[in-house]
Structure formats: C-alpha cells, structure tokens
Amino acid sequence: MAKPLVLHDDRLFPAEPSARAVARELYAAVKGLPIISPHGHTDPSWFSENESFGNAADLLLAPDHYLYRMLYSQGVPLEQLRVPSKRGPSGADPREAWRLFASNMKLFRGTPSWLWLNYVFAEVFGFEIALDEATADLYFDTIGEKLATDAFRPRALFERFNIEALATTEGPQESLKHHHAIRDSGWGGKVITAYRPDPVIDAEHEQFGDAMERFAQLTGQDVWSWRGYLDAHRLRRAAFIDAGATSTDHGHPTATTADLAPAEAQALFHKITAGTFTAAEAELFRAQMLTEMARMSLDDGLVMQIHPGSFRNHNRLLFEAYGRDKGADIPQPTEYVRALKPLLDRFGNDPKLSVIVFTLDETSYARELAPLAGHYPILKLGPAWWFHDSPEGMRRFREQTTETAGFYNTVGFNDDTRAFLSIPARHDLARRVDCAFLARLVSEHRMTVEEAAETAVDLAYNLPKRAYKLDQTSPAGALAPAA
Amino acid sequence: MAKPLVLHDDRLFPAEPSARAVARELYAAVKGLPIISPHGHTDPSWFSENESFGNAADLLLAPDHYLYRMLYSQGVPLEQLRVPSKRGPSGADPREAWRLFASNMKLFRGTPSWLWLNYVFAEVFGFEIALDEATADLYFDTIGEKLATDAFRPRALFERFNIEALATTEGPQESLKHHHAIRDSGWGGKVITAYRPDPVIDAEHEQFGDAMERFAQLTGQDVWSWRGYLDAHRLRRAAFIDAGATSTDHGHPTATTADLAPAEAQALFHKITAGTFTAAEAELFRAQMLTEMARMSLDDGLVMQIHPGSFRNHNRLLFEAYGRDKGADIPQPTEYVRALKPLLDRFGNDPKLSVIVFTLDETSYARELAPLAGHYPILKLGPAWWFHDSPEGMRRFREQTTETAGFYNTVGFNDDTRAFLSIPARHDLARRVDCAFLARLVSEHRMTVEEAAETAVDLAYNLPKRAYKLDQTSPAGALAPAA
C-alpha cells in the first residue's frame, strides 16, 4: 500500500497551540515573498541555455552530496548512484540508481533532505504518495515526463519559484559567458554572479596553476608579479560587477587574516608563485589576501563573505577516484577572535565595508561570532551553514546569536545550493523555522507579535536585499534607522 | 500611535499551559524574596553621596556597553551616544543621544537588554507606552523629572528594590572611602566590597605601574619584594574584609593556575616587577597568584571568584580612543581541566576553601565545569555570565550543568552589572528563567513540585547567601545536610 505524501501546513511550527497560532500568523506574512538567493552554486548555463533537465537520478540524486554521502555511509558505492568519477560518467542505469535511493529513504528520516525532497516531490512535481521501494518507478517515470515539458525548463521554474534574484558563484578564471548570454537574451530573470577567487588565492588548491594561467589570459596582466596579480583581481572584480556581482566569497580552511607590510606581502607572493612555499606560508597568503580583498571592497563596494572551517576532501581514496565535492568535507574547530583581528585592526571600524562571516563550528556562535558582530560595524553573521542548514541547526543559530547580536546583524537566509529544484523548499523551511523561533519569543512575551511580524519580513526579504546590496535604490522602509 | 508597554505576568515562562502553571506557582514563592547581589560593578559613591542621577542618556545609555555596542555595530559613532572618550566627555546633546537610541530600539529585539529596559521603563519609571522614535522625548523628560526627586536617589532606590546585600568590586589600590562613608553614615543598606587584585597582578594591565605605587602607599609595604608584595595583599584583604568583603575576584585571560616552588615564584615576581617579562611569564605570574590567593583564602576565609576567558579591548582603534570596557571584549575558547589542576592538586580537597568558577565558553559547561564542580569540594559554578546572562544563556547553563553538578554546586544569580536600575530586572529575569526550567522538569515528571519549590527558593536566595558567606549566623535550614 502506497503511503500518502502530505506536506502539513503547520510543519516545523511549535506543537503548543498558542505558539503554533503565532507561527502561522507570522508565516502568512512571509510565505509569499519573493525569493532572494544571494549565495549559491547553481549552474548559470541552465539559465542561459534553458535546456530541459534529464531524469530523476541525474537531476536529483547524482549531483546532491547530501544524498549520496548518506547512502555511501551505509556502504552503497557511489558508482551505483550515477556519481561520475575521474574516469568518467557512472555506468549505472539511472532507473536502477533511483530505485536504490528510493529503497533507502529511511536513512533520511530526521534530516533536512527528507524535508527538502518531500517538498520537491509534492510541490514541484505534484506527488501525493511517498517515495519508497514500491513507488520508485512511478516517481522515475513521472519526473522524467514532467522534466521533458516546457514548464519544467530552468527559466520556467525560476519564474514559478518566484525568485527575485539568484547569485551563482564563479572563479576569476571563469569567463562569465553564461551570465553575459542571460543578459543578452532579453529574459528578465535576475541571475548574477559572485567573485570566488579561491582557485587563484589558495596555492594548495589542485587547480591553482591552471587557474592562474587562465587568470592571466582573461586579464592581460602579469599575474606572477604582485602588482599585476592585484590588478588582475581588480579587473576581474570589475568584470564580475558588470555581470551583476555584489559580493565576493572566500572558502578558506580557517578564518585567519593577516595585514603584512607591502614588501612582506610581495615577498610572500613570490614564494607562492615560485611553488617554494610551506603549508604555513600558503595559509599566510590566504590570510593576507582576505585583507587585500577587504581593501578592494572598500573601493568597489563588493560585500565580502568568509566561509571557513571545512577540511576539504578528507577521504583520500575517494578524492583520488572521484575528485572534490563528494560529500567528504568535514568541519573543524574554527577560531575567529584572533583570526579576524588583523583585518579588523585595519578596517574593522569602517561602516562602508561589509563582511559576512559564516561558520561550521557552532561553538563560535555565542562565544565569538555574536560578540564580534554585535560590536564591529563591518561584521554581519551569515545564516546557519551547510551541515547546520536544517531545522535544529537554524534554531541553534537563532538561540545562540540573537541575544548578543540581535536579528539585525544577521543577513537572512542563503540556500547555498547546487540543487535548483530545492530552492523554494529551502527558503520555505528557513522561513518556517524563523517564524517558529519568533513565535516562541512572542508566546513567552519576550517580543510583541507586531515586532515579530516586522522581523519575520525583514529576515525573509529585507535583510538579504540590504546585506547583499540587491536593492540599493529602495531600501525597505522598515530597515531605515541607525546612524 | 504609541505602542503599549506591557510586562506580561507570564513572561519567560513556557507556553505550554500545564508547565506554565507550575512556573507561576514556583515564581510566586520567589518573586518577593530580597535581592542578594554578591557580585557587581555599581559605584559605591552613589550610596555614600546619595546624589541624584542625571538624565536618561547619561544614566541608562552612556554607561551601558550592552546598549552602545549594539548601536556601534550598526555604524552609530560612540560620540553621538554620550560615551566619553580619552579626550573627555562626549559633546553630544543628551536628548539627541537618547533619540538616536530610541529610534533604534528594534536592534534590541530578542536580546536581554530589551527585557531589562522594558522592566526598568515599566516598573521603575511607570511607563505604559513603549519607547520608540515617537516617544523618545516623552521618555527623556519623564525620566529626567523623576530622577530629580528624592524617591529616585540611590539609597531610596536601593530600599525600594529590596536589596538585602550588594557587593561592589574594588582594586587593592583603591581606598574604600565610599564604603567607609556608607558605614559611618548610619544608613542601613548593606553595600560591601570585593577584592579584585587584577591591576596589581596582571603586569600587562595598563594600570599596573600606577596601581603598584598606590598599593605600596596604602599598605606601607615594600611591594617590589616578593614577601612585601604578599604581605601587602594580606593587609588589603584584611581591609577589604573590614569593609564587608566576603570574596575576591580574578578576571584573567585564561583559567591557568600554577603552583611554583617558593624560590621560582620569587624569581618570577622579580622579572615581573623589573618589567623584563615575556607574555608567557606574565601569564605564569597570574597563574601563580591564583594559587597564592587560594592560600590566603584558606587563612582569611574570602571566597574566590575566577572570571576567565575574555579577550579584552579587542578593537585596537577604539581602545586607543576610548579606553577599556567599551563593548569590545570578546570571549575566547577557555580550558579548565588542565588549567585548574595545579591549584586543585594543592588545595582541591579542602572543604574550607571555596572557589566559584565562571565561563564565557559554554562548551565547558557539560564537558569540564560540571564534572569538576560535581567532584571537587572546593569548586562551585558561577551563573551564566555576561553574554550568557540572558534567557537562552541561563537555560543552557541549567540544561548543561544540572545533570552532572546538580543545583547545589551552583551559587544562584549574579547580576554583575554597572546598571544599578537594572538590578531588579535582572534578578527577576533570572528567577523566572530558573522557575521555567524547574517547571519543565516538573511537567516531565523529573522532579516533584515540592522539590522544585524548595529548589527555586534556594537558587534565588539561600544559595547565594551561603556561597558568598553572607549569612554565617543563620544558614537557611533547607540547605543544612551534607558532611
């Protein structure tokens, strides 16, 4: 017997009826707001080319490391899940891969993937019965049929999802041709880029050499001289701004920053480009470049995002066979108070700069990040990230940051996803969890319901627009004061 | 339209009706108990001189780093908030500063400041409409008028607040003249001091040299000899005890203790006073002095408080312009298990010694502090501190310490405040949060309601009196057993 698939209207709200009623009221005010997605990893070619997506396995399973990491943890080989390796595409049959996934849905109980998937199944594809072993084929066939229709092409879904702005992430070595094509196409969807210079900053990145070559070609600069290298950044940043970028993004192993004297920085750079650096020097160079990026942001206005703390490619064998981003990135303890000090000593008091800090180490929420963001004018807190982009994770973020940093040193939600179809699911989940948190404050009389309603709208819509400078012309009235 | 200001009778209690009913019942038993404030930073001259406080901005805003740090984080210059700098008093108009604050009240949503402020506005000043841009002037004028009346002088408020005992904090280099004046005045309010020797122990403190000079003058000792230095501490401790002190307080960067051989300690001391020390030696000296202070406490009975883990004056430019205590102190990871071992190896099993440990690093609650306090006779846990002195912070403290340390290795509440008017607000908040926690245990049948009621009274009143030796003659019967 097929099990029904029901998205309950009150999901993620507190069970207690009076708090639930408040959550409902707050959610009603944010449910329909357009989606602001200022940070993510969707593929811009989807929107420039507007080709139909393929089958269920290749769209929903094989690219989603949340899903295949869990299956892999239970002994399922990635090959069987259609995950491509360095030797090429998986040879598995997509339908078989989908069946294997479907028969293991219980592994996702209690995870955000369960919530995201069921939203996609119910809201995007209209299923009314749950995915399991028995319904795997029905799902596979139905999804395949729908994806073949025009209503499920990328631009149609973008519009149906009510996305007001969507940022992708590109490196300095990338051409941005898809963004140019989107702009030139006359299509009205706002798909912008973000400047992620890691491949030309992280000398330990496996693409560093190639990316530097491409960086030189694209800018015409001598990127192996310190001056030329910095100028090349300036040029690419300008090109990214031209393609809509309002932010940079930095995915370093730690949050360490440095503020070297110019001659020291130049000498360090020469070690980096000569390939004669130690691990500590690679780290110091990344640290210095955060301060250089901040300096450039003061000139060109790009908001900085710092995403530190992941031990990338932890599984050696898997990295060798399958490459990066295969669900084997593991968070580490991450320190901010000493790490950020050099940058803060240099630029921390200048309200023209904006730095959004993220963490994978929740212990820093109440101890370090909220106190830092609750003091320094340049700092804001990014939302609960990656492993913590979940109901419990978001709740902990609010519980542990709000009392010191308030709501207004945070920047709303990032979906940070490669999974385009899950974007509405993720924003809906975030809105519900924030409404649930606010509802608890209201029902404990720690906030009025009017304040909570205004705050809910700010968190869902106004704060991300302001923090990412996506609405320079009409700042939402509700956010006016300060300064 | 002005918004009403309502302090709901059930604020901070669980929303669920049966748990809320228990919380109400527990709170009824503690609401009216006198305030024991064994640790704080009010100014004793208020009570010796009993002068009227000034205006709303200078009383409530300019001295409260919780408030101006948040405004500063949003780009508001401290100068505009009446915060004095090293160059002198702020030139801002108090009314304008107050308006600026009032127009940014939304920044404090979800923070304890919002709760404390509204308690002060409603309970102390009788406001029935909320503070915002529109009511800023009304507030400023009304508060100014009330402060000018005798009913709002410090002693009158002390009595109205039902404070049974209030400890201030002074350094060894301070004269205690205000405490002497209070005692000599015949006024019955119990305002005592606490011995905070940091300025003469922390060689990295910017006041170290001056404080040592004054320390020498006040004691007549050769404080630059190790023996004279220790004797000077003994003399000042005796003088502090004479001014009512029952405790010492130590605000070190870490919890590190040391137990050097006497000759080593003396040699280290000479490096410190010669100014030839390294950072590690300054740290080792602070560590050694905790053990020396413990040794003296075994003689004179003063309870020790250790408040470690703050990176003081993190914002370099702000420190240079405005000095210390300007909302730029940031917590750091803090280790206790190895740090406290030298002191514990020496004195840890002697029930005549009492050491109250605090933390800004909540990760140590369940992992280190509760196991330590749940074993060593000398250790007790101070309440959730500073950034964690908040509803969520206090809840986490109870949830993470009670199961290993119980309630009876904790010491009740400290308000730890410079904001005199907020004292009743803070104690009321702490009592409510403890009652809410106990009510949850009762409604989950993890404790009887009779036990919870007794515990609530112990937490609010008996434990702080016993832990800080404020009632040596009549120990509350409820706390009798053990040993």
Place this chain on the structure above:
Amino acid sequence: MAKPLVLHDDRLFPAEPSARAVARELYAAVKGLPIISPHGHTDPSWFSENESFGNAADLLLAPDHYLYRMLYSQGVPLEQLRVPSKRGPSGADPREAWRLFASNMKLFRGTPSWLWLNYVFAEVFGFEIALDEATADLYFDTIGEKLATDAFRPRALFERFNIEALATTEGPQESLKHHHAIRDSGWGGKVITAYRPDPVIDAEHEQFGDAMERFAQLTGQDVWSWRGYLDAHRLRRAAFIDAGATSTDHGHPTATTADLAPAEAQALFHKITAGTFTAAEAELFRAQMLTEMARMSLDDGLVMQIHPGSFRNHNRLLFEAYGRDKGADIPQPTEYVRALKPLLDRFGNDPKLSVIVFTLDETSYARELAPLAGHYPILKLGPAWWFHDSPEGMRRFREQTTETAGFYNTVGFNDDTRAFLSIPARHDLARRVDCAFLARLVSEHRMTVEEAAETAVDLAYNLPKRAYKLDQTSPAGALAPAA
C-alpha cells in the same frame, strides 16, 4: 510525613498534550522489548556464582561513582560512604553510610541518578515512599531483606529484567573464567565479554607491567617482541570471541590514530617495552594500536569501540589514596577530524569494518562526528556517553547528530554501567527520551508517526543487535536495505 514515590507513566515525555500522546504511542511499542546491553561493566562473577548481593550501601552506593562523587563535591569524605581505599575496605557502618546518602538526596535533583534510583526503588524493590532522612532505615532494612531472597540473586534479576544479551568488559590479561563458568553452568542467560586491551596498550597505565606479564603467560607468546605481541593479541581476541565477544573497546585519552610503516611501529614498540618512551611516544603507540586493532578486526570481525577524551584520575590526592575510577575523571576537548584520518585513510572505505565512536565532548556531535559518520562506511556513532547519558544529554545527541548522520548511523543505547540494578532504569530512560525526540519530530510534521514507530523499535532493539553483531542469523527485516 513520608513523601510518596511515584514513577509517572508519562515521565520524560513532552508536556504538550499532542506530542505527549505521540510519545506514549511510540513508547508502547518499545517498552516491552528485551534489553540489549552490548557495552557495560558489570561483574561476570555475579552471574557465574549467583551469590546474593549484600546491603543497600554496598550494592547501590559504594560502587556508584555518580553518587559518591556528588556527595564528595559537597564535602562528604569517601570513607564515610563505604568506598574502599588502597588501605582496604571502609570502616564506616553501612547503615550510617546509607543514612548520610539518604539525607542528601536533594543533591541529586535534576540528575539522571535521581531518575535511575527512583526507578530501582519503585520498580525493583517496590517502594511507594521516597528516600530521605526519615525513610533511610526503612529503605536499608527492606532492601537488605529482599536481597537475601532468591528472587534477588543475579540470575533471577537478569531474567526478570528481560535482558537478551549483556556484555561485560575484560582485559587481555584476564582469564575469562567467569564467562567459561557461566557457559558451563547450563544457565541460559547470554553474558558475553568484550576485548578491552588498554592495560597492555597504554604504557602509561599503572597496571601496564603486570598486565604484560599476565598477557605473556596466558598466550605463551613473547609479548616483548613486536610479532609476539601482535600474535598474543590475536590469540586473546580469539579466546574472547570464544567467550562470546563481538567487540573490542578502547578507552584512550584522545582519538588519535596512526598508520606507521611496519619498521617504525616495531621500533616504537621497543621503546615502549624498554620503558624509555616519552609521553608523545606513548600516545603514538596507542594511536598505532588502534590501526592494528582495526586490521585484526577485518580478519576476525570484532566491532571496534573507541571511547576517548577522559582525563583519568584528575584528583592527585584521591588517586593516591583511593586508586582509579573514583569519580575524578574529567572530560576534555576531543578532536576527531585529524585524529581519525590515518585509520580512515587506511581502512575507512571498507564496509566489512565497523568502528563505533563515542565522545565526551558534545561540541564534536554536529561539527565532526555526524559528518564523519554520515560519510564513512566504517563509522557509526555510539550513544550519548557517561556524563551525557542523561535526558538532556541524549536529547542533545539526537538534536545534533540526526540531521547529518540520520538515525541509522547510530547504534542504539549502551548502559555502560557497573550498577546492575540500574540497567532496566537506564534502558527505560533511553527509550523514553528517544520516543520524546521522535514525538517532537512527528508533532512538528517532520516525520510520520508510522516512520517514528519503526524508528523507535530500531533504536531500542534492532540497531544495537545489528551494530554489535548480536543477531547475525536473523537481521531484523526493518533494517534490510542499503547496498
């Protein structure tokens, strides 16, 4: 007036009525399931000899470090609680020790001991009034009388407790004679052993020398040669498997693993046995031996358990007077991401190996352990351990691990206890807390009630059987899929 002792049917369930109703429904399905106790520290001689237990103090108080550590923290000497010292048994009168404990029951409010004790008092001994000063003698006498009856002998209680399998823990230097005697006795109770080689692996263990001697005698190997030492492990593992063992257990100070070249490992071993090692070398040897044990597990199928992070015997004076395991073990920050990498690089992708990781550092739950277990095929998460084996601790474990690791990378409950009579109390508590967590997910519509019911049974029964290979023949159907 004696206070009633009531175990409420809904204890530990959420107060909110709809969530409570779900918790009740889930609990009804697991309440009666047999107990699987795959990891603990009961004494196998109890079951081989089946002698009556002694009096209340010697059975329930003197061996329970949860109890006497709390009393000690309030200044009660261990001697008075019947805790034996190195000089011999305590001279205290058992009844006086029991009275002292009874008069201090309030210290245990809010702790799991309070819950476990009251379960034992009500369910095992049938008390209907609470233990306190007034009822201490009644308790002492009644318990003594009952313990003298056949119904309270170890085997009778084992059967009454509905224990399907119980693992004890022994070292390689132990004979396993009690396990042999149990097997030879014809009694049907399944009491198995587990291989805990710390005394012959940890060169800093005070029993290392003696244990190595005994290890040599029992195996007939030259355990001072690297090859003979490894062979001796293989022989004892085989002997343990013969006595029912399905797992090994490793209680190291850290989680550090190493994967040295054979010649390096051999050279290190010779330093260890020569007694010329540094602390770092002792640590490296423990690290290497985890990898050696993993290698052996791939051959003989024993599941590995790693229990790191306790600073053992922290209280120097107490250790000198009373020896180890006296309530003075304190958790420390524990890192896993780098620590486990050498072992994971070697064997992390081999689903034939199973490694169950525990922690005393809850900060690693969401940050390190859930991501590791949610990726590596060999890793599973042990339940909330020791100080965290409590309602709040278990709740945090589920809240912080489920969203990334799911339920199916966890292994159900371990009671990990020396306190035999508390085993049903502890399993009942764990089942209730898991049902409460699942009920919250159901009432927030994050899981269906059917899924929750299946999961509850898996957590209480199927997962521990599968994870510890206690049911190789009939894997519970519900757990089938994956691979």
